[in-house]
Amino acid sequence: MNLNIKYFGRIVEITGVDEERLECSDSINLAEFRSLLLSRYYPDLKGESFQIAVDQEVKSEDFRIDKDCELAILPPFAGG
Amino acid sequence: MLSRDENKRYSRHVILDKVGMEGQLKLKAAKVLVIGAGGLGCPTLQYLTAAGVGTIGIIDFDKIDISNLQRQILFTPQDLGKNKAEIAAEHLKQLNEHVIFQVYPERLTTENALELFAAYDLVIDGTDNFSTRYLVNDAAVLTNKPLVYGSIYKFQGQVSVFNYENGPTYRCVFPIPPKAGTIKNCSEIGVIGVLSGIIGTQQANEAIKITLGIGTTLSGHLLIYDALKATYMKVAVKKSDDEVQKTLDLKASFKTQDYDLFCGVNTAEKSHEITGEYLKQLLNNDNIRIVDLREEWEEPQLEGSNVERIIMSELQEKMDRFKTDKTVVLVCQTGTRSNNVKQLVEQTLQQSDIKELKGGMENYGK
Numbered sequence: 113m114n115l116n117i118k119y120f121g122r123i124v125e126i127t128g129v130d131e132e133r134l135e136c137s138d139s140i141n142l143a144e145f146r147s148l149l150l151s152r153y154y155p156d157l158k159g160e161s162f163q164i165a166v167d168q169e170v171k172s173e174d175f176r177i178d179k180d181c182e183l184a185i186l187p188p189f190a191g192g
Numbered sequence: 193m194l195s196r197d198e199n200k201r202y203s204r205h206v207i208l209d210k211v212g213m214e215g216q217l218k219l220k221a222a223k224v225l226v227i228g229a230g231g232l233g234c235p236t237l238q239y240l241t242a243a244g245v246g247t248i249g250i251i252d253f254d255k256i257d258i259s260n261l262q263r264q265i266l267f268t269p270q271d272l273g274k275n276k277a278e279i280a281a282e283h284l285k286q287l288n289e290h291v292i293f294q295v296y297p298e299r300l301t302t303e304n305a306l307e308l309f310a311a312y313d314l315v316i317d318g319t320d321n322f323s324t325r326y327l328v329n330d331a332a333v334l335t336n337k338p339l340v341y342g343s344i345y346k347f348q349g350q351v352s353v354f355n356y357e358n359g360p361t362y363r364c365v366f367p368i369p370p371k372a373g374t375i376k377n378c379s380e381i382g383v384i385g386v387l388s389g390i391i392g393t394q395q396a397n398e399a400i401k402i403t404l405g406i407g408t409t410l411s412g413h414l415l416i417y418d419a420l421k422a423t424y425m426k427v428a429v430k431k432s433d434d435e436v437q438k439t440l441d442l443k444a445s446f447k448t449q450d451y452d453l454f455c456g457v458n459t460a461e462k463s464h465e466i467t468g469e470y471l472k473q474l475l476n477n478d479n480i481r482i483v484d485l486r487e488e489w490e491e492p493q494l495e496g497s498n499v500e501r502i503i504m505s506e507l508q509e510k511m512d513r514f515k516t517d518k519t520v521v522l523v524c525q526t527g528t529r530s531n532n533v534k535q536l537v538e539q540t541l542q543q544s545d546i547k548e549l550k551g552g553m554e555n556y557g558k
Contacts, residue, residue, distance in 0.1 A: 188370065190320060192230055192318045
């Protein structure tokens with residue numbers, strides 16, 4: 113399946129891109145996706161606080177992704 | 193009743209069928225507290241004042257700097273060096289004489305927050321750091337006030353409504369603060385000035401809708417705006433009963449909570465003792481290293497991804513575990529071991545930012 117990933121805020125400083133497509137062969141839950149993102153793609157994300165929205169809905173870590181979708185990586189912003 | 197001048201002034205509101213005279217009187221009766229008269233606070237305050245919100249509280253300890261003028265559009269070069277809350281109120285009075293301004297030229301703290309929030313119907317968060325944002329959230333939950341959240345980063349902004357009609361709170365959406373040492377504010381990373389106006393104005397809009405009871409608020413949603421792409425993304429967020437309960441549990445000890453510690457900000461100069469309720473908040477927070485000095489059989493157990501056990505006999509060999517940029521919190525059964533170890537570690541490693549659980553685990557959760 114195709115995952116279209118959008119990064120926001122300071123996460124973009126680490127990924128270097130604000131949007132990308134990742135291929136994923138098996139269904140995974142968000143906790144697994146999070147560790148995949150950290151271990152395989154962006155080790156510097158370790159310790160960053162962010163929520164993951166699947167097709168515009170923030171989901172818990174046990175939510176399973178099994179079809180093409182859009183994932184938004186959402187850190188809080190502090191500025192005001 | 194509105195005066196003749198007010199009737200004319202608000203006529204464009206009053207002819208709207210969703211506002212009307214009734215709505216305008218609701219605005220006049222409303223008391224809104226704005227935390228921070230900076231990038232977000234300035235535009236929010238201008239629209240709330242123009243709209244005729246009857247009482248507006250402004251709290252800000254900060255002084256106006258020339259670098260603020262790029263986005264904090266209430267201020268002029270004549271205001272440099274003066275307090276933001278006081279000057280904001282001064283300018284706003286010229287805009288609308290019918291509004292009562294309560295000015296607090298001071299820092300929002302755990303000491304003054306609950307009493308302050310209790311005097312208002314609604315709170316608007318225009319602060320610029322995570323420690324204060326968590327403080328604002330908790331005080332809003334504890335005093336049961338709706339909170340209009342806004343925040344900005346470079347070219348992007350977030351808006352939401354928290355703690356409103358049984359919806360999510362800030363902690364439900366962001367339970368864990370970002371890692372320490374990487375947290376920067378506008379002065380360090382920059383921000384496009386007009387973004388403050390866009391996000392601050394949306395906060396004013398949410399506050400006005402809540403006050404009037406019209407439309408659909410952003411409660412249950414986080415709105416993210418990208419100024420470079422001119423796009424909005426609206427994501428649904430859920431309430432977490434656990435997070436809300438953890439906040440409600442802070443009620444008795446709120447005044448002694450250390451939000452800088454929670455957010456991993458250096459707190460070396462502050463009190464080194466933390467309470468059991470507060471320790472609960474720090475579990476699974478990677479900014480903090482919690483060291484349990486007790487033997488495995490000692491009860492109650494303390495569980496969390498950031499808890500590690502170093503028993504007294506391993507202390508010398510594991511001394512390196514205390515060498516860290518993270519804040520270390522020592523936990524034992526009664527507070528005796530943690531106090532001894534604190535002194536030992538501080539002497540051995542010349543490290544000063546070591547905290548300990550007050551009274552040990554014997555008092556945890558009681």
